[in-house]
Amino acid sequence: MQSLIGYLNSAWAHLVDVLQLTSPYRYIVTAIDILFVILIIVYIGKIIKRTRAGKIVKGILMMAVVYLIAKLANMVILTFLLDKFLSLGIILLIVVFQPELRNIFEKLGRSKVVDVFDIDDNILVKHAISEVTKAVEIMSMKQIGALIVFERDTKVSEVLKEGIPLNAKVTSELIQNIFMPRTPLHDGAIVISGSEILAAKCILPLASEVSVPKNVGTRHRAAVGITEISDALVVVVSEETGTISIAEGGKLTRDLTPDGLRELLDKKLDRTKNRNVIKNIVKK
Secondary structure (H helix, E strand, O other), X not given: OHHHHHHHHHHHHHHHHHHOOOOHHHHHHHHHHHHHHHHXXXXXXXHHHXXXXXXXXXHHHHHHHHHHHHHHOOOHHHHHXXXXXXXXXXXXXXXXXXXXXXXXXXXXXXOOHHHOOOOOOHHHHHXXXXXXXXXXXXXXXXOOOEEEEEEOOOOXXXXXXXXXXXXXXXXXXHHHHHHOOOOOOOOOEEEEEOOXXXXXXXXXXXXXXXXXXXXOOHHHHHHHHHHHOOOOEEEEEOOOOOOEEEEEOOEEEEEEOHHHHHHHHHHHHOOOXXXXXXXXXXXO
């Protein structure tokens, strides 16, 4: 215990020396410095959390904690192995997750100063929901099949790679035009993030026949399939019956009315509310 206290005292003395905490002015500057570092870490953490790198980063952080404990306990072999692993792990992360890192810097470059820390854009999301609901209602009446993926915390990068990039504002007219039969983009799904259509003609992984009703088609299986591997919310319009359905967490809710769909999307995509609120709204 005394060795631990001695180590902490030594570390604190070294930190004071490095930060040059010799005056009130230096304390203020250091506090501002630490605040900026925390904000940057939070910002990058929010982005990483939405990608496939999130779980791997958590694993590396756990290894770092074990490394710290091993170092304090003077476990020579374990410290040596973890030291080498963590050194190589950082390089490996940079190589493997190069696309995600590029997206972080691209988003930072596109953002306005007020948007850097993801200030609420719930108004734009609500407008997108309104446009999607309007399009779905019309396509349901005309029995035009549609598959609309709302990307949430988990990014669906692999799905986007297979689609045609659009990066267009969500509008009812555009959605209807995309899913119009015999048009170049009508096959597959569109992916929406916030208030933007990222891509069209995206191919989704299919759910197993066991996890979906036997009387549904490929669109519904694809809708359930993507929600089994991500937290995406998927709206489906049946080409055969015009029925409106929604998939989430590997489950399918069918026979929604346009008003029910709008209410459900408002609840589940509202960034100011708890995303875990679940309420089934089906046509009576």
